[in-house]
Amino acid sequence: MFEDKQGGLTPITNLGEFSLIEKLTKDFPSFHTETLKGVGDDAAVIKLGEGKVQLISTDLLLEGIHFDLRYVPLRHLGYKAVAVNVSDICAMNGKPYGITVSIGISNRFTVEALEALYEGIRLACEKYRVELLGGDTSSSRQGLVISVSAYGEGAENTTTYRNGAKKHDLICVSGDLGAAYAGLLVLEREKAVFLKDPNMQPDLTTYGYAIGRQLKPEARTDVIGLLENLGVLPTSMMDISDGLASELHHICHQSKCGAFIYARNIPIDYLTSRIAGELEISPYTFALNGGEDYELVFTISLKDYEKLKGIEGLHIIGHITDEPGRVQMELKGGSVVDVEAQGWTHF
Amino acid sequence: MFEDKQGGLTPITNLGEFSLIEKLTKDFPSFHTETLKGVGDDAAVIKLGEGKVQLISTDLLLEGIHFDLRYVPLRHLGYKAVAVNVSDICAMNGKPYGITVSIGISNRFTVEALEALYEGIRLACEKYRVELLGGDTSSSRQGLVISVSAYGEGAENTTTYRNGAKKHDLICVSGDLGAAYAGLLVLEREKAVFLKDPNMQPDLTTYGYAIGRQLKPEARTDVIGLLENLGVLPTSMMDISDGLASELHHICHQSKCGAFIYARNIPIDYLTSRIAGELEISPYTFALNGGEDYELVFTISLKDYEKLKGIEGLHIIGHITDEPGRVQMELKGGSVVDVEAQGWTHF
Numbered sequence: 185m186f187e188d189k190q191g192g193l194t195p196i197t198n199l200g201e202f203s204l205i206e207k208l209t210k211d212f213p214s215f216h217t218e219t220l221k222g223v224g225d226d227a228a229v230i231k232l233g234e235g236k237v238q239l240i241s242t243d244l245l246l247e248g249i250h251f252d253l254r255y256v257p258l259r260h261l262g263y264k265a266v267a268v269n270v271s272d273i274c275a276m277n278g279k280p281y282g283i284t285v286s287i288g289i290s291n292r293f294t295v296e297a298l299e300a301l302y303e304g305i306r307l308a309c310e311k312y313r314v315e316l317l318g319g320d321t322s323s324s325r326q327g328l329v330i331s332v333s334a335y336g337e338g339a340e341n342t343t344t345y346r347n348g349a350k351k352h353d354l355i356c357v358s359g360d361l362g363a364a365y366a367g368l369l370v371l372e373r374e375k376a377v378f379l380k381d382p383n384m385q386p387d388l389t390t391y392g393y394a395i396g397r398q399l400k401p402e403a404r405t406d407v408i409g410l411l412e413n414l415g416v417l418p419t420s421m422m423d424i425s426d427g428l429a430s431e432l433h434h435i436c437h438q439s440k441c442g443a444f445i446y447a448r449n450i451p452i453d454y455l456t457s458r459i460a461g462e463l464e465i466s467p468y469t470f471a472l473n474g475g476e477d478y479e480l481v482f483t484i485s486l487k488d489y490e491k492l493k494g495i496e497g498l499h500i501i502g503h504i505t506d507e508p509g510r511v512q513m514e515l516k517g518g519s520v521v522d523v524e525a526q527g528w529t530h531f
Numbered sequence: 532m533f534e535d536k537q538g539g540l541t542p543i544t545n546l547g548e549f550s551l552i553e554k555l556t557k558d559f560p561s562f563h564t565e566t567l568k569g570v571g572d573d574a575a576v577i578k579l580g581e582g583k584v585q586l587i588s589t590d591l592l593l594e595g596i597h598f599d600l601r602y603v604p605l606r607h608l609g610y611k612a613v614a615v616n617v618s619d620i621c622a623m624n625g626k627p628y629g630i631t632v633s634i635g636i637s638n639r640f641t642v643e644a645l646e647a648l649y650e651g652i653r654l655a656c657e658k659y660r661v662e663l664l665g666g667d668t669s670s671s672r673q674g675l676v677i678s679v680s681a682y683g684e685g686a687e688n689t690t691t692y693r694n695g696a697k698k699h700d701l702i703c704v705s706g707d708l709g710a711a712y713a714g715l716l717v718l719e720r721e722k723a724v725f726l727k728d729p730n731m732q733p734d735l736t737t738y739g740y741a742i743g744r745q746l747k748p749e750a751r752t753d754v755i756g757l758l759e760n761l762g763v764l765p766t767s768m769m770d771i772s773d774g775l776a777s778e779l780h781h782i783c784h785q786s787k788c789g790a791f792i793y794a795r796n797i798p799i800d801y802l803t804s805r806i807a808g809e810l811e812i813s814p815y816t817f818a819l820n821g822g823e824d825y826e827l828v829f830t831i832s833l834k835d836y837e838k839l840k841g842i843e844g845l846h847i848i849g850h851i852t853d854e855p856g857r858v859q860m861e862l863k864g865g866s867v868v869d870v871e872a873q874g875w876t877h878f
Contacts, residue, residue, distance in 0.1 A: 194642040194643060204645070215660045248673065286590070288591055314562070316569060
């Protein structure tokens with residue numbers, strides 16, 4: 185009204201999310217030597233003294249972008265909002281401590297609806313032993329807004345960053361990949377059927393695992409405990425929120441290395457493959473680009489191979505190379521393709 | 532779609548914000564003895580060892596609720612988003628350390644607009660010596676969403692809570708009150724004129740101070756330093772975000788006491804009074820219920836009176852009583868009225 189607030193005219197779509205963040209945050213000064221890591225990893229890392237560090241992570245969840253309340257129960261949404269933040273603490277090899285939760289709510293929400301949301305938040309707090317430290321509550325003209333920050337603890341010498349991968353390190357992932365995205369596509373398909381004919385009630389019983397992975401993901405605090413018990417300290421680690429391809433590119437970019445993975449070693453659940461078949465999409469697309477699995481991808485030194493070999497639920501899928509920024513995958517037939525961070529859907 | 536997610540039917544408007552928060556958070560368990568304060572003060576307080584504590588505060592700012600981009604420049608908005616969080620750290624008698632900033636942006640925003648927002652955020656970071664620790668960036672279908680968390684440091688034995696006020700303590704405020712709300716009303720008035728006739732460009736030159744208080748408030752880190760230099764440790768403290776009346780009720784509620792203040796002692800700027808006159812509203816309504824001044828209200832022990840007396844920018848406005856939950860004010864004419872937390876507009 186009183187001035188031209190928009191100034192220039194460069195659409196944000198001209199830049200990717202990561203270029204935009206880099207552009208916006210590059211001039212920020214640093215004041216405290218205790219900050220070991222600010223912007224640019226799964227969590228910020230702040231030195232506390234006596235070898236301890238604090239980890240801080242934050243995530244914004246917006247209705248219509250991150251969730252669709254037509255098929256996401258509020259209890260599950262509350263649980264997931266906590267789990268995805270705890271997952272970021274795990275990705276630094278830390279232990280979760282507490283969260284803050286801010287919500288913006290439009291007046292179409294009832295008290296009972298909010299109680300369902302907070303019941304999910306509470307269940308996740310109990311599961312991960314994190315406590316609610318505070319938050320902010322506001323009305324919203326714009327549907328449901330959820331902002332969660334998570335706080336964790338770690339040790340200075342065992343915190344795992346994205347930039348520690350070295351040539352010959354082995355690349356590992358936990359659990360299986362692609363199921364969360366497969367579940368999302370099933371839910372979207374059934375929503376479309378439902379919207380066309382509200383009498384058609386979807387039968388989702390045979391898709392349970394994939395839908396569960398989408399609606400109620402878990403943070404892999406157990407994997408952090410397992411690695412500690414095995415005496416394995418990863419050289420780099422991330423959680424898989426955007427898809428394996430994107431995360432490997434982050435690790436390669438920050439570690440100034442490349443990655444070579446084998447399609448046959450990528451863990452994909454049978455149901456994920458079946459859904460991929462129904463939808464005529466490659467299951468590798470789900471695993472590489474689907475995202476929201478909240479599994480961990482990490483690299484280990486070759487010397488730790490024997491400790492990890494054969495451990496259930498952990499999979500060695502490839503190794504680190506010295507070609508900066510290049511992620512390659514050997515397909516089952518033996519040919520090798522470059523894996524792009526996004527939109528890589530050709531096999 | 533697949534289940535009745537709304538369950539019961541109690542409108543959220545049936546509960547106030549504070550009752551709602553209490554209802555939603557009452558069953559959350561506590562796991563860590565280091566947490567000295569969770570939900571319920573300006574910031575959470577966590578013990579770090581060696582007598583130090585960490586302070587955590589978070590605020591959600593939503594377009595259409597907390598700001599109107601028709602008259603709020605993005606640079607100012609960025610500055611304010613940081614200042615209001617730093618203010619919460621001040622309210623605990625702490626020193627700010629860092630912030631995280633998450634934003635949700637619709638595609639009508641240009642890169643240049645976001646740069647303006649982040650320039651404001653950066654200016655505030657420089658002013659308060661806080662560093663940007665991280666954040667999240669997302670698209671939004673719904674206008675601008677800003678979620679800021681602030682981290683600060685304090686000492687266990689000098690952290691000020693809402694619950695420490697005692698009978699006979701003196702009630703003090705910093706700066707002057709009501710100007711931010713006066714500025715908001717002027718901006719809203721000029722917006723209405725502008726929307727009616729876009730050729731009418733508002734002349735705001737004579738309202739500068741009030742508009743500045745609304746658009747670019749400052750956190751009173753200087754008052755925290757001043758109190759330290761004076762050797763005064765407040766018995767309770769809050770920042771004035773919702774208005775003096777509401778904050779006094781919080782202090783009285785948590786300290787199980789009452790408050791008695793004198794209208795003649797409430798600091799109100801001449802311009803605030805002039806705007807109140809133009810709008811035919813009592814300036815005390817601005818001061819008590821306007822909010823967004825981000826001044827500090829605190830109580831001190833009687834023994835500290837001599838230290839504080841006559842210090843510029845600090846005002847003793849009343850004292851604590853033993854009537855739990857009752858806030859009273861003596862008007863200039865000598866009559867005494869009860870001050871309600873909200874909607875108290877009669878003088």
